[in-house]
Amino acid sequence: MERNRWLLPLLLTPAMGLGYSVLSLPEHAQGLQHLVADKMEVSGVSNPVTAVLLNFRGYDTLLEMFVLLLALLGVWSLGGLSLRREAASDLVLDTMVRFLVPVLILAAAYLLWVGAHAPGGAFQAGAVLGAAGVLSLLSGWRCHLGLAPLPLRLALAAGPVAFLAMSGCTLLIAGRLLQYPPAQAGILILILETAATVSIGVTLTALFLDKQHPGNKDQT
Amino acid sequence: MEALIPLQWIFDALLGLGLLWLGWQALASTDLFRSIVLFISFGLLMALAWARLDAPDVALAEAAVGAGLTGALLLTALARLKDTSIAAPGIDAGHPPIDYAPDDDESTRIKRGDD
Known part of the structure; x- marks a missing residue:
């Protein structure tokens, strides 16, 4: 338990800082709620979260898309590490995945x-779609035959690209x-x-691809 | 609804305490696999907390990304750590520190190129 001695003070300091900031918040914060509510009819959607993410602060979402792409490139640049075995086929897993993926x-x-x-929205939908892909990958599905690199x-x-074009x-x-x-x-x-x-x-899904990912033609 | 308010307080208190306890356990555990499972449970409880705070959008994202995909990524990373045996002694989940013998390890030898 050598590590635990440092863990407690390391966690307590930010926790105390957080507690202090929460306690020192003003009683009635104005916020941007009314501003968003006033502009809802020109946003094209009726869910305030989507209106903020895609319309009022679309710039943030644009950058987030690139952050995700960069993260994937970072993971792929480590591609040489994996020594992955072929997943063993399992009847229960196969059947479940066959049912789940279309539903997902x-x-x-x-x-x-x-x-x-x-x-709801793009990130939640994308995460569910990613879950479908990851499930397929974990149950042994490989895409290097069907899904060409392009x-x-x-x-x-x-x-x-859609965000940039827009x-x-x-x-x-x-x-x-x-x-x-x-x-x-809308x-x-x-x-x-x-x-x-x-x-x-x-x-x-591509985060889970091993080094046979279509970027390396010589290894597939 | 009035009668439900004390129940909601109890639920929220349990949720908050459970989150703190799970977070602590996930950080303090020396078994990586156990840590990851605790992290996933933490993510699910966190999603519940966001839902209690009337933020269903964040709750959805937390459940899908925070608990689901991050958990799966961590488990995959753990499996690959075991494959490559580059984990330090005592951190690797599957083997106690005594089992760690780098010179006998096949993948380490291949890596050094003296096979």
């Missing part, structure tokens, strides 16, 4: 669609980054979210 894909589509007016890379780049268009037309015309905002957000969902799902 459907759930992802539902979460994407419902994000416009209820909790489709995989296109799927990975779809989200960031930024360029809005910058040229409206003069502001990611400022949608209110009449078309459909534009849906397009962006769809591309982002595909990219997030594929990126999260």
Whole structure:
């Protein structure tokens, strides 16, 4: 238990800092809630979280897409480490995955669609899609035959490219980054979210690909 | 609804204490596998806490990414750590420190190139 001696003070210091900041918060914070509520009708969606993430602060989401892509590149750059065995086929696992993966894909589509007016959206849908991919990978499915490098890379780049294209268009037309015309905002957000969902799902799945990933042709 | 308020207080208190306890256990455990399982449980309870705070969006993201995908990534990383045997003695989950003998280890020898 050598490590535990340092763990407690190391944890207590930030905990005390956090506690102090929470206690010193003003009683009635104004926040941005009313500002968001006032602008909801021009956002194109009726879920305030989606409105903030994709419309008012679309810039943040744009950067997040690139962060995800960078994380994947970082993981892939370590690709040489794995000495992975072929997953043993297991009847129970196989059957469960066969049932679960279509349901997960459907759930992802539902979460994407419902994000416009209820909790949900691109990140949740992408994570569910990623879970479907990871389950398939863990149960022994390999994609280096069916998914050639190009489709995989296109799927990975779809989200960031869609965001960049949208930024360029809005910058040229409206003069502001990611400022949608209110009449078309709903459909534009849906397009962006769809591309982002595909990219997030594929990126999260691709984190689990071993070194046979299609980037290294000589090893497949 | 009035009658439910003390129950909600008890539930929230248990949730908060459970989170603290799970977080501590996950950090203090010397068994990596145990730590990861505790981390996943922590993520699930955290999702419950976000739901209690009326933040269903964050709860969804926490359950899917924080508990699910991060947990799976950590488990995969642990499996690969065992494969490559680069874990330090005492940290590797499957083997007690006594079993660690780098010179007899096949993968280490291949790595050094003196096979």
